[in-house]
Amino acid sequence: MLNSDYAIYRIPMAQVNSNLYFVRWENEGIIIDTGMPGNARKICDFMKRCDLIKVNGIILTHYHIDHAGSAASLRRITRAPVLAHEEDEPYITGERAPEHIDLMPNDMKKAYSKYRATVVDKRLRDGDKIFGFTVIHVPGHTPGSIALYDGKALFSGDSLNIINGKVQGDPGYGADREGTLSSMEKLIELNCEILLPGHGCPIENTASSSE
Numbered sequence: 001m002l003n004s005d006y007a008i009y010r011i012p013m014a015q016v017n018s019n020l021y022f023v024r025w026e027n028e029g030i031i032i033d034t035g036m037p038g039n040a041r042k043i044c045d046f047m048k049r050c051d052l053i054k055v056n057g058i059i060l061t062h063y064h065i066d067h068a069g070s071a072a073s074l075r076r077i078t079r080a081p082v083l084a085h086e087e088d089e090p091y092i093t094g095e096r097a098p099e100h101i102d103l104m105p106n107d108m109k110k111a112y113s114k115y116r117a118t119v120v121d122k123r124l125r126d127g128d129k130i131f132g133f134t135v136i137h138v139p140g141h142t143p144g145s146i147a148l149y150d151g152k153a154l155f156s157g158d159s160l161n162i163i164n165g166k167v168q169g170d171p172g173y174g175a176d177r178e179g180t181l182s183s184m185e186k187l188i189e190l191n192c193e194i195l196l197p198g199h200g201c202p203i204e205n206t207a208s209s210s211e
């Protein structure tokens with residue numbers, strides 16, 4: 001499971017264009033975020049087409065429905081464990097209601113009626129190492145938002161998004177404005193080589209490669 005051996009696939013999901021990523025090494029890999037409810041079949045079809053046989057983990061960058069929406073079905077189909085930060089766990093399991101639904105886009109608001117809760121098999125904390133990546137706790141957009149970083153690729157969740165080719169922060173329904181800004185700065189300071197956002201096309205940081 002060496003870092004340099006992986007390939008990354010992105011599937012932009014319908015409705016609010018949240019990204020789902022596969023990080024793959026040989027015939028196995030991990031899923032980062034799951035899109036809205038009802039996407040499990042599309043995701044599994046994609047996996048079949050590219051011979052991705054075994055999923056070792058379903059990692060949720062945060063609890064919002066455009067990222068955790070298909071987690072329960074995917075967990076059932078793939079039998080892979082769901083991993084998420086401990087502070088977002090109660091929202092993923094349905095123990096706590098999502099915050100700031102009123103500020104969310106209509107598609108997201110409506111989708112909450114279709115949300116199926118899932119257990120979190122592994123609770124994550126800042127600094128945990130999973131599948132070659134370090135978990136970075138970036139509270140703000142949600143209390144338990146995380147990013148994943150391996151010194152090169154940064155999966156930022158919604159703490160950084162790319163809109164019209166520009167890096168931006170939380171889309172406006174973050175739970176904690178101050179936290180959102182400091183988490184955004186923390187991620188930008190990493191000066192990663194490739195940024196894989198929660199929404200939008202990934203970008204390479206040409207300035208990060210040393211001459």
Ligand SMILES: [Zn+2]
Pocket residue numbers: 062064141158
């Ligand atoms: Zn979000």
Ligand SMILES: [Zn+2]
Pocket residue numbers: 018064066067158198199
């Ligand atoms: Zn999102």
